[in-house]
Amino acid sequence: MKENIKFIQGNEACVEGALYAGLEFFAGYPITPSTEIAELMSYRLPQKGCRFIQMEDEIASMSAIIGASLTGHKVMTATSGPGFSLMQEALGYAVMAEIPCVIVNVQRGGPSTGIPTHVSQGDVNQARWGTHGDHAIVTLTASNHQDVFAMTVEGFNIAETYRTPVILLFDEVIGHMRERLVVPEEGEIPLVERLRTSVSEGVDYHPYLPREDGRLPMSDFGGVHRYNVTGLFHDMWGFPSDNPQVVHDLLRHLVDKINNNVNQITNFKSYYLDDAESVLISYGSSARSALHVVELLRPRGERIGLLELQTLWPFPDQLVRRTCEHAKHVIVVEMNMGQILQEVRRVVDQPRKVFLANRIDGVFITPRDIRNIMRLVQGKGV
Amino acid sequence: MAIKDYIRERFFPHIWCPGCGHGTVMNSLLRALESLGMSRNEIVMVSGIGCSSRISGYVDFHTLHTIHGRALAFATGVKLSRPELNLIVPMGDGDALAIGGNHFIHAARRNIDITAIVMNNRIYGMTGGQFSPLSGYGTMATTAPYSNIDHAFDTVELAIAAGATFVARSTSYHVKQLSKILRDAILHEGFSVVEVLSQCPTYFGRKNRAGSAVDMMEQYKNDTTPIGSKAKKENPDLIERGIFVQKEMPEYCREYDKIIEKAMKGN
Ligand SMILES: Cc1ncc(C[n+]2csc(CCOP(=O)(O)OP(=O)(O)O)c2C)c(N)n1
Ligand code: SF4
Ligand SMILES: [Mg+2]
Numbered sequence: 001m002k003e004n005i006k007f008i009q010g011n012e013a014c015v016e017g018a019l020y021a022g023l024e025f026f027a028g029y030p031i032t033p034s035t036e037i038a039e040l041m042s043y044r045l046p047q048k049g050c051r052f053i054q055m056e057d058e059i060a061s062m063s064a065i066i067g068a069s070l071t072g073h074k075v076m077t078a079t080s081g082p083g084f085s086l087m088q089e090a091l092g093y094a095v096m097a098e099i100p101c102v103i104v105n106v107q108r109g110g111p112s113t114g115i116p117t118h119v120s121q122g123d124v125n126q127a128r129w130g131t132h133g134d135h136a137i138v139t140l141t142a143s144n145h146q147d148v149f150a151m152t153v154e155g156f157n158i159a160e161t162y163r164t165p166v167i168l169l170f171d172e173v174i175g176h177m178r179e180r181l182v183v184p185e186e187g188e189i190p191l192v193e194r195l196r197t198s199v200s201e202g203v204d205y206h207p208y209l210p211r212e213d214g215r216l217p218m219s220d221f222g223g224v225h226r227y228n229v230t231g232l233f234h235d236m237w238g239f240p241s242d243n244p245q246v247v248h249d250l251l252r253h254l255v256d257k258i259n260n261n262v263n264q265i266t267n268f269k270s271y272y273l274d275d276a277e278s279v280l281i282s283y284g285s286s287a288r289s290a291l292h293v294v295e296l297l298r299p300r301g302e303r304i305g306l307l308e309l310q311t312l313w314p315f316p317d318q319l320v321r322r323t324c325e326h327a328k329h330v331i332v333v334e335m336n337m338g339q340i341l342q343e344v345r346r347v348v349d350q351p352r353k354v355f356l357a358n359r360i361d362g363v364f365i366t367p368r369d370i371r372n373i374m375r376l377v378q379g380k381g382v
Numbered sequence: 383m384a385i386k387d388y389i390r391e392r393f394f395p396h397i398w399c400p401g402c403g404h405g406t407v408m409n410s411l412l413r414a415l416e417s418l419g420m421s422r423n424e425i426v427m428v429s430g431i432g433c434s435s436r437i438s439g440y441v442d443f444h445t446l447h448t449i450h451g452r453a454l455a456f457a458t459g460v461k462l463s464r465p466e467l468n469l470i471v472p473m474g475d476g477d478a479l480a481i482g483g484n485h486f487i488h489a490a491r492r493n494i495d496i497t498a499i500v501m502n503n504r505i506y507g508m509t510g511g512q513f514s515p516l517s518g519y520g521t522m523a524t525t526a527p528y529s530n531i532d533h534a535f536d537t538v539e540l541a542i543a544a545g546a547t548f549v550a551r552s553t554s555y556h557v558k559q560l561s562k563i564l565r566d567a568i569l570h571e572g573f574s575v576v577e578v579l580s581q582c583p584t585y586f587g588r589k590n591r592a593g594s595a596v597d598m599m600e601q602y603k604n605d606t607t608p609i610g611s612k613a614k615k616e617n618p619d620l621i622e623r624g625i626f627v628q629k630e631m632p633e634y635c636r637e638y639d640k641i642i643e644k645a646m647k648g649n
Contacts, residue, residue, distance in 0.1 A: 067459025
């Protein structure tokens with residue numbers, strides 16, 4: 001087997017993607033089903049001369065990667081539900097202070113300790129609104145290892161481009177399943193590196209003054225520009241401010257820099273959608289079963305297609321609306337009680353034609369589960 | 383470099399109440415840095431949330447004003463990713479030892495080269511006078527209106543037990559000693575803890591009838607004594623000042639360098 005072809009777990013594919021993207025610092029705390037990521041990082045990072053640290057909890061892990069990002073490094077942490085809950089305050093800090101970083105949540109069943117070794121997609125809304133206050137966030141997911149790799153690289157690219165935390169929302173099935181991964185050649189996927197300021201030493205540098213294109217060039221801690229970083233609302237120097245104009249403008253900037261770029265941030269895959277009367281919408285491991293159904297029914301003449309979402313947040317409103325425009329019915333396939341269903345219903349013209357095919361018992365949703373719902377929707381009975 | 387060059391005058395006046403001890407601590411710290419002749423670009427100050435943590439806004443270093451209790455965790459990320467930087471982490475007593483207690487003991491255990499300053503006013507100043515883990519039994523606070531039944535930590539003993547390799551205590555009254563201790567703490571390679579008794583006349587003072595800022599500083603003078611002094615033997619209630627622990631132990635980032643060496647050889 002060629003060296004760049006691997007047969008590995010999704011968690012390992014995520015590590016490969018992160019290293020390919022140029023990850024230099026990882027802090028984490030063990031939790032099923034994400035632990036393999038930390039384990040592999042502790043082995044691989046020092047081989048590159050980079051650093052891994054096991055912190056005392058997930059709050060500390062999230063905090064540590066923010067600190068390391070400010071010294072100019074690409075950083076990551078990985079966890080699952082309970083740990084993701086603990087990270088929320090520091091995640092909000094990364095939003096406010098505009099710190100590029102990547103957070104992996106390999107989802108398990110919740111709430112609370114829930115069902116650690118079984119699959120769920122119950123953290124979709126937590127990824128969106130887990131931290132307090134108005135804000136925008138980027139969340140990516142994937143249904144196979146090649147895409148886990150690609151979305152991990154994409155996550156780092158988005159984090160650097162928009163100076164934002166990016167959440168990679170995988171799930172237990174993806175994390176633990178073994179499958180083929182072909183590691184791309186160096187340069188095959190473009191990488192976004194940190195945008196650093198060109199302001200020279202001695203000239204007033206404004207860390208929080210966006211350029212015309214909305215981007216904010218950074219200066220590494222330890223470099224020639226000394227500035228303040230805070231989770232308080234702040235002015236262009238990063239100094240705390242409660243001036244209403246400053247507060248308003250900063251919040252707008254934080255939300256607009258993501259929401260105005262939905263098209264650039266949106267990643268998706270479409271299968272047989274051109275003439276589809278039945279549109280399935282799915283993501284993560286559920287999309288595997290959804291695709292299976294589509295590929296089973298197409299040869300039988302059913303006009304069925306799949307929209308696989310890879311960017312969950314910001315939600316691609318227009319893409320979903322357009323895709324569903326001519327559909328007779330839309331079935332959202334997910335392993336929660338309808339978290340993306342709500343979004344789809346929000347954006348389509350006829351919310352009544354949108355149905356849910358789900359499982360919430362820790363068992364992976366099968367093509368049969370989906371077909372049973374489809375029969376009901378199509379009025380065929382089970 | 384003059385002291386005033388270490389300050390961001392643009393952001394003054396500061397938010398501290400008249401008579402607050404935190405400004406004195408900042409002054410002593412800047413004097414220590416000045417005496418070391420350290421370049422501002424080599425210093426990173428990381429703080430949490432509280433009156434004490436506001437120091438970071440006023441000093442002209444790389445400054446990271448984080449969230450309540452987590453300053454040491456942020457600082458760990460900065461230090462480990464760029465070990466050549468000098469990390470100074472001022473914290474309030476609540477910041478360091480209530481919400482941040484876990485990070486405090488683990489940073490000490492790792493012996494990572496960070497200078498932690500616990501500005502102990504025995505109260506939550508920023509939120510208006512609630513008791514802290516250092517308030518102590520019998521004190522009054524807005525959340526202990528009948529008197530506090532929580533016992534206090536001894537910051538020094540806690541730091542020593544957790545593995546800090548430099549542990550000291552001083553007060554906002556003993557500014558010369560404080561500056562000297564802070565200097566030694568910064569020079570020390572490993573995790574150093576400096577507890578500074580720093581008065582909050584506004585809340586602790588008022589609630590506990592401790593008088594004005596001057597009265598409270600007078601009390602620091604009368605209630606403390608150098609480590610191992612004769613006075614301490616005669617009056618065990620006196621609080622000792624000075625350096626309790628100063629020892630050489632492998633520092634965390636250096637240890638990690640060895641891990642990198644091992645990992646790279648294996649390749
Ligand atoms: C997670 C969280 N909980 C509570 C608070 C509110 N809060 C802000 S500062 C503070 C305590 C400050 O006391 P201390 O750390 O002793 O610092 P001081 O103000 O006395 O210098 C608290 C409870 C907060 N900001 N964040
Ligand atoms: S409330 Fe207390 S600690 Fe805060 S600034 Fe005033 S005197 Fe200082
Ligand atoms: Mg306090």
